[in-house]
Structure formats: structure tokens, C-alpha cells
Amino acid sequence: MLALKNLVTLRNLTLLFSIALIVALLDYFLTGSGGPRYLAVRLVPLALIIQILVFYQNDYFYPRLPALFNHAAVVAYIGICLYAMWYFTTNYEDIAIWRQAAYTRHDFIVGLLMFLLVMELSRMIHPVLFWVNFVLIFYTIWGYLSPIDFFWHPGVSFYRVVTSSTVEFSTGVYGRYSQLALTLIAAFLLLAAAASGFGAQKALVNVMRRIAGRSRHTVPQTAVLASTTVGMVSGSGAANTAVTGSFTIPLMMRYGVPPTFAGAVETAASMGGLIMPPLMAVAGFLMAEFLSVPYWEVVIRGFSVAFVYFASLILAVYLLSVRMLPTTPITPPDVPLYDWVRTAIFFSGIAFLILLMGSFGYGAMRAALWTAAMIFTLLVLTWIAFKYLLKDPLLAEESIFGNLRITIETHAEMTSYLTLLMATLGIMIGLFTVTGFITRMGSLLLAIGDFHIVATVIMAFIFGWLVGTGLPPTATYIIVAVIIVPPLRTLGVDPWVAHFFAFLLAIWGELSPPTSLTAAVAAKIANASFMRTMWEALKICMPITIMSFAIFVRSDMVVNPGMPQIIDTALVAIGTCAVTFAVFGRIFADNRTNFAVVIGMAILGGVTLFHPSDAVAMVAAAIVLPMIVIGAMRHKKLAPRKDPLSDEVVDEQQDQKAT
Template sequence: MMQRVMSLFSLRNVTFVTGAILFFALMEYFFSGAGGQRYLAVRLLPLAVIVQILYLYQGRYLYPRLPVAVNHAAVVLYIGICLWAMYYLTVNFEDIAIWRQAAYNTQDFITGLLILLVVMELSRIIHPVLFYVNVVLVFYALYGNYSPIDFFWHPAVSLERLVTSSSVEFSTGIYGRYTQLSLTLIAAFLLLAAAASGFGAQRALVEVMRRIAGRSRHTIPQTAVLASVSVGMVSGSGSANTAVTGSFTIPLMKRYGVPGTFAGAVETAASMGGLIMPPLMAVAGFLMAEFLGVPYWDVVVRGFGVAFVYFVSLILAVYLLSVRLLPNTPVQVEQVPLYNWLRTAIFFSGIIFLILLMSVFGYGAMRAALYTSGVILVTLLFAWLYFKYVLKDEALKEETLWGNLRLAIETHAEMAAYLTVLMATLGIMVGLFTVTGFITRMGSLLIQLGEFHIIATILMAWVFGWLVGTGLPPTATYIIVAVIIVPPLRQLGIDPWVAHFFAFLLAIWGELSPPTSLTAAVAAKIANASFMKTMWEALKICLPITVMSFAIFVRSDMVVNPGWGQITDVLLVAAGTAGITYAVFGQFFEHKGANGGIRAVIAALSFIVIFHPDDMVAAAAAVVVVPMLLVGVKRHGRLAAVSEEESERIRERLEAEDRAANEGRA
């Protein structure tokens, strides 16, 4: 009996109970709004930090090189600090937020410093690049008056001002707008992923997409595209998307003869598209709505156009490469159980319901997400009960209602805690950028470049975004670019929607940009392929992201004016990016010189379609490009086709190169 009681206090159960408290506290706020967003952040950020610590501790010790006792003591200490901060700041919230502004007492300072240090330490474990950037910014804030370079010089910030601005001021730092957003609107949308995960809808999605992809080896890689766009709708992470869908799609592609490098690159590119796809849009969509002060639906309706352009080109690129690598032989498709079809239909019906609530019925994003997640959860629950107890489905024999509901709560708590810690870390970074005046100086530099030429400013902004994106996740990259780059672009007369979507596409591209890409690393690991080769192949496939980053400055209706103007520009950009994709991967003629010439012509016409400022000229070029594409795709299917033997030789050669690269890396 005692053993059973003690088993209830396992680390997993303690983590679940803590996560459930966070889940139900958020649900209570969603339906009542009690206290407001700032008070919610003060109450729940420490709890989210505790949940994140416990989830990390389930998988491994926080400090593997230190003794077990030290690890246990550290976890107890961190949790104790979080509980104290939650109690002290909640009890004294009104005094700190109103009466003691700019005159904080010693206890306020110590409490703020302690919770700030815990968040910083947790970011060191989860987001080391962000941590080291923040450490550099801390030293820069404290000792910027010693800088020998005028551009970086600023009056030093006192330690007290640095700590309070990052903690107990509540409007910036770890309790600021980013943390508040993660615990409100973003957490509400994460309920969609939690409901889908709890009753296995995500697994069902992948199986159904595999069935829809067709019976030819040429269409096998399209499984990754369809699965990633489906899961990406409710996933805010490219690497998480790759881990979920790639664990199935990459082995499937390799089983049918797809080389590991190509399989990993396709999954990487597809996961990048999942980050663009509404309604979640890598979490950056919520931040964009916050920055612009618009309803979230205004961002979503523009996001669909961007996603359409990307996936048109992605599907074409994957097909062209598949023809070069795989024979067009039929494959046997496994039958998908009716229950998986039903779960998939429920999931997509829920997404359609969400869109209708926000667009037709005018519901706010949070209410729409709450109602939709409730509908999905209840519908999946009834479907599960029917298939388990009425139809006696053998596949559900081991599942329990409590187990599924627990998985849904755990999924939401883990995702919400992770994003809250990420947003708190970003709040520290943006706060340090602000107090040092770096944002103002960088903006002045870009405006001076704009006086020379607006294109110089755009190129400088792109380079800056690329450098930021090499080590940071998309959400972090978007926030930094939006805070530092967007204001000067707007001062130079660029439409706010264009500036923010430029930042958004830069952030997505930054997830893939060399020399680092976590998504490509995960895909390469699953595929047992060379990371660098996987990343470079994915970069070529993801070329539309790069093109679109600049196309929106010319075809601005694509993101500025929803309606017929948007549809026209979306179709033009889609035609242009598809043409460029064909120019990179397609084969129009058997003769090498003639083939190179026609591809160059298609590329030149495609650039006219995308970048020519005269809509009539762009449309005329599109009228030429689209028929050439249709004919070219058909000719490519005939001229670039490979036999079974040729495909096997290509696969063996590429896998030998991957083995050599992996051995060299080892």
C-alpha cells in the first residue's frame, strides 16, 4: 500500500500535476480575464518555469557532469525561488506596479534578481545562443561607456536599473508583452495542438497524407509536404514539426529508394512551409498582430497567400527532383483505418471552423481558438468512445480515456511552458536593446542608408536578419528584426504590412540559413545523412522564401490589400517562383546547351513576373511563363526519368557520400 502511495509522487506525476495547475489556471483566465494580462504573467510565469524545469528533469539532469545530489538541490532551489517570486510579486503586485515605480525597495530588487537569474539559467540550458547574446548585452549595458566605437557608446546603465527593467517593472523584461502574449493568445491556440495530440489526430494525419500522396514512387516524397503542412498548422517549431512528421516520412521515403540527403532536405523544406502556414505561423503571426495593433485574422488572411506561393513552388521542386532520382514505378499503399480518416476529418473541420469564426462571424482570435479546440476535443472524444466501446476497435484496446486526456494536458503544458520561457528570454533581450539605445542607433543607420537608396536599406536589413537567424529560432529572429529593422523601414515609407512580412519571411529563412539550422539537423539525424548537404539541398528547395522576401516590396498587394488585388499578386508571385524553381531543377531539352538556354529564358521571364513594377508587363510575362511551365513539366517527366537501376546507382552514390561525410565529422 505504501509503495502505491509513494509511486503517485513520481517525478512524472508531479510534473503532470504542476502542468495541470498551469493548464487550468490558463483556462480560468481565458473565460474570466480576471486581473488582466500583466497580473496573469506575474502569477504564471514562475509556474511555467517550474513546469519547464520538471520536464527537463524528466529527460536528464540539468547538470549531467555534477553529482546527483547537486542536481536535486539545484532543482529544489530553482523551484523555491519561483514559488517565492510567485507569492511575493502577486501579493505586492499593486504596490510594485503602481506605487513603487522607479522607487523599488530592497526586497523587490532581490526577488526580481532571483527570478531573473533562474530564467537566464534555464535559457542557458534550452536556448544557449539566446543566453550568450543576453550575457553580452548585460555587459554592454553595464559598461557601454567604455566602448571606443562611437556607434556602440552609451551612458552605462546601473545594475539596479538593469535588474528592475528586466523583472519588476512588469512592462518589459521577463513579465513584459511577449510573456503576456505567450500566456494568452498563443496559449489559447496551443489548445488546438493539445486536443489533436491527446487523441492521436496528428498520427492519423500523417497516415492519411501518405495515402493521399498516391501510388507512385514519384509521389512518395509529397507525403512529407502534405504531412508537414497539416501538422504545421498547429505547430510553432520547425524542428518539432520535423521530429513529429519526419520520424515517419523520412524512413518511408528511404524505404522506397529516396536518398537520405534528399529525404532530409524535403522534410526540412516541408517543415519550413509548416512555419508559414496559418493559423499558428511559427507564433510570429500573433506577435505581428500585436505589433500592428490589428485583429489576428488580418494576419492570417495574408498568411494564406504567402503559404500558397511557397507550397506551389515546393510541390513542384519536390516533383522535379523525384523524377530525377526515382523511377515511376507503382507502390503498394497500405489501407488507412476508418478511425484515422475520421480523426483527420475532425481536425481539418476544426481548422475550417476556426477560420469561419474569425472571418465570417467576427469572433476574436482567443475566443475562436477556445471554441474550436473545445469542438475538436469533444468531437474526438465521442469518436474515440464510439470506436472503442461500440465498434470494439482493437487498435484502441490499450488506450484509456484518462490517458488521452492526460496526454492532451501534458502536451499543452509543455508547449506553453517552453514558449513562455522563450518569450521571457526574448523580453530580457529586447529590454536590454532598449535601455542601451541600440535600437535607436541602428534605426538611424538604416535611415541614413535609405537616403542613399531604399534598396541598400532593404539589403542591409536582410543581411542583419540573416546574421540574427543563424543562431536564433524564428520567433526570436522575428522579434529582433521587427523591433530594430521595421521602424526605420516604415519611416522610409514602406507599408507596415510589407515591413512586417519581410521580417517574418526573414525569420523563417533564418531557421534554415547557414551555417546553422536546427530543423535541417533534426532531419539529417533521422535520415542518417550529412547535415551540411541536407541543409544546402533544402536551401535550394526553399528558394521561394528568399524570392518572396523581396517580391512583397513590388507585389505589395500580396500582403497589404486582401481581396482581388491580393489574389492577383499571389498568382503572379506563385507563377514567378514556380518558374524560378523549374529553372533550377527542370529539364526542357535533352541537349545540355539548349536546356540551359531555355531555363535561363524561363528564369528571366519569371523575374519579370515577380519584380517588374508594371502589372500589365508582369501579367504578360506570366502568360508566357505558365504555358512554358506546363509543357516543361511534361517534358521533364519524360527526359529526366530514370530506370530502377539508375535510381539505385544514384542512391548508393549519395549514401556513400553521406557515410564518408559522417565518418569525417566523427
């Protein structure tokens, strides 16, 4: 009886639903049975059940209310999901085909229950999105009361709000965003789940620490390399920071990096992880969906954007490291062979994925499935070899079932989290559409475009920044892509440029003041000031801001893969590096001379980035590139070994100790 009681736990119940989810998904990946809409109808409720159980393992839904009430609420929520899954699955054809615009009372009630459940879960897990949707519901119903003509609309019934968000299946909870989360995104998350289940992510960090070598100046680059690799299979800057930052931030601080700088470097590196293919903060899948192109077309352009960002980031981190850290050598850590093998498996998997999509023409979902299978198989075989043949003591406490469990739970948790996020966004975009807000906002941007397209771009950037202050990158990208991209395309902007502008805006929104969850996580780990960490990270992440506008001029970077793309990518990289050196570098000992030269480098970088003539841009790049190289070498000799913030940090720590 006691053994049975020990088995009946929330975690075990979550595992059962997680197994059901991954089995259903694998069946769909292999057969495509029923199509994505039918898949969403079946599995969105299952994903919500997993989110309910994962959340409830950590805390009560309603801590101020009795435990019995919380238990009853969980049972009721799971019951709603199971009933909706059964009802909508068994009546799928009738609702989707024969009862369109004439739904029964039963249809409406089940749809209403799912609508209210998604709203309540978003209130607990995505509170900002909940309040946006809450206000939108009032606006949708009573828009005719608006005193501002721009926001006025005749109003929509609550019945229409519910049906458009649920039983219509093409929008809202079961719409294209939830379908994407359960198909293409879920397939790519298999890579992250396999890596997490067998500790490949931790192995990556250890290997990057070893690669950093004996120089203190290369220690902060560990964060850059680690976040780049983990970011390849992570769709969240905050999650990336939590995984890699827990290792890299203490490591940097141990070797003399000030806490604020350590947090800022990890924040900037995690932002780069969001740009890095193949996941690209999940926005890459959405971009392919919006543009109706194979996902590989997005990835091959995403590599250019990532290259520019990391070229500038590595330079900025190097310049700051030289300025802040002494030259005394350090002893690099020993890395077990098992970590080297796991790291090699991970990178071989990424190479295999690129090969399948780029050379053999596999679809993104099928390529992700076979790559995940390859990584998982190799990790299992490696684990067996090291545990039973080589008797590696590091694996003494591990079991194959424990690692498999972590793999399944990781995939289910990430997939269910994104499914809830997408369902919430589906409601939001549906309400935007029903009220006509998207059309009116587009008309406003077009009217501004009549004055000058630059004004439209600036207005779009401000709008994206405001949206990004409270929403995750995926949500920001969807809203910006739906509202801003169509007017930009009408004004003649290439669709690739418009969507990558929206993508970079979404990434920048994750960092932008006054809120940045990624910077908050990094500051917490570093025990540093959140605002100071965010400000330093903003300066280091300057390439994101610059690229957001440079792609309008150097558009071949994201429009024409091949030699034109390579040329424009090189020009943008040189331009951003020139601006980065102007901000952080020193080339002359005399302050006035140094100021004049770095300002000149910044101007040449601006010409490289924004001059409409390719010939002029290439001349400017040819001049400023050797200046960057020479400047980096002179900076190492001239830069003071002092962090301008470190004295203040020390003073704060001493004050805290005194208190």
C-alpha cells in the first residue's frame, strides 16, 4: 500500500501525460495523420494538462485559499481538458464543416470552458499576456464606447469572442500558432530534450571552459561560446541564461570579472542564442509560416544575422575583458572524456540537421525528427559504453530510465509551455483581427509612409519596443509581424527585410528597458544591480539595434543567399565592429587623439552600414577594417586594467558587510 502511495505522485502523473503527448507527436511526425488542425484539437488539452501539473508541483494555484480548494481546482481543470479533448475529437467533422456559424449550445459551452481555462492559466504563467487579452476582450465587446475615433468599432458579441477563439479551430486556442507549436516546433524541441536528458548542455559548458584556455581575457568568451551552443536548441533568453549563466557567471567572477560585467556578458550572449539557428527563439518557424517558404530558407539567412551579432559581441567582450582583467595566467580545468564525446555528438547532430535540410532537401520537421533520433541514439550508446564498459565514476549514480525520464519530461514541459503561449497569442491575434485594429494600425503606418518610409520604420521600431517591454520574443514577433509587416510590404519593403526587422525587434524587446527578464535572471545569479546589468548589456548588444536598420540598406544580407549575401554580411559585420570598437576600444594613449580617431571609425562604420552605394560602402570598409585589427592590438597595450564600475561594486559590498 505504501509503495502504491509512493507511485501516485504529481510528478509520476505528469510523466504519464508526457509519455502520451510524445507518443502522439511521434505518430504524427511519422504519419501526418489528420493534419495539424486535428492534431491541435486532440493535443492542446493534453498540453494544458501537463502545464497544470508542472505548475502545481511547485506551488498552489491559489495560495491564499485552502489546500482542498486548490486540489479541487486542479481536478476540475484537468476534467475540462479531458472532456474538451473527447468532445471536440469525436465531433470534429461536424463542428469544423457542418456546424460552422451555427454552433450548438453544447459546442459553445465546451468552447467557453476552454477559453476561460486558457485565460486563467495565462493569468498564472503569462500574466502580461493575460491582462492584454483581458483589456482586448472589453475593447472587442464595447469598442463603440471609445471616444477616440482611431479605436472606435461597432462592437462584437461575447458569443463571437468565444467562438472565434475556440470552436472555429482556425483561430484562437486551436489556430495556426498552437498547430505550429505542436508540429514543427515540437519536432525541434526533441533535440533540446535529448541533450538535456543526457547532460549534453552541461558538457558543452565544461568544454567551452576548457577551450577558454589559460588567459583570463578569454574567460568571458566562455559565456559567449556556451550560450551560442545552448541557444541553438533553446527558444528562451531567460532559460538560456539560467542554464549557462549558473556556470559561466560564477566562473567569470572567480577569475576577477566584476559582477555587473559578468551578468551583462551572459545576458548579451543569451540574446545571441535567440538569434542563432536552428531555433531562432521559435520565431524562425513562424517566419517560415508567414512567408510560406521552407524553414531552411529562414535558417540560411539567420546564420548571416547571427554571424554579424557574434562578430561584434566577441569583439566587445574582448575589449572589455582586456580593460578589466589582469594578464596573469590561469589553470584551465580538466574536462572528462565523456563531456568531450557528448559535445561532439551535439555538434555532429547540428551539422547533420543542416546537411539534411540544406543538401538533401528534407523538410524541417522530418529533418529535426531524424536528427533528434541520431543524437538520442548516440547519447544512449555513449552512456552505456562509459557506464558499463569504461566504468566511469561520473555515471555511478545515473540510470538509463532516469535519463529517459528527464528527456520525456523536458520535451513535454517545453512543448506544453509553448503551446499555452501560442494558444494565448492565438486569442490575442484573433481579437485584434475581429476588432479591425490591425487594419487601422496598418493604415496609420501607411499614412506615415506617405511622409517618408524612414518615419514608418522609426514608428514601427517604437511600436515594437513598447510591445517587447512586457512580452517574450515569440509573442513580440507575432504581433509585430501581423501589424507592422503588411504596411512595410505595401510601401515596397522586401518581405524578407520586413520580417527580419520584426525578428530583430522581438529579440531587442527581450532586452529593452525598462524590463528584461534575461537581464533580471543574469543579475540575480551575479548578485548585481538589475538596472546596471541591463544598461551594460544594452551597450554590448548594440549590434542588434544597428542591424535592425542596416538590413534596409544592405538588404542582400537577408534577401539573396549566395555571394550577394556574403558581401552584405561582411559589410554589416565590419560596420558593427567599427561602431563597437568606437564605444569600447582605445587606440591612442592621448584622450583627444583617441577620441578623434574612434569617432572617425564610427563614421566610417556608419558609411559601411548605411550608404546606399555598395562601392562607397566597400571603400569605407576597406579603410576601417585594418583600423579595427590594429586598434584591437593597441588596445591590449593601452587599456587600463580597471573596471570603472568595480570600485562602486566593492564599496556596495563593503557597505552591505558593515550593515
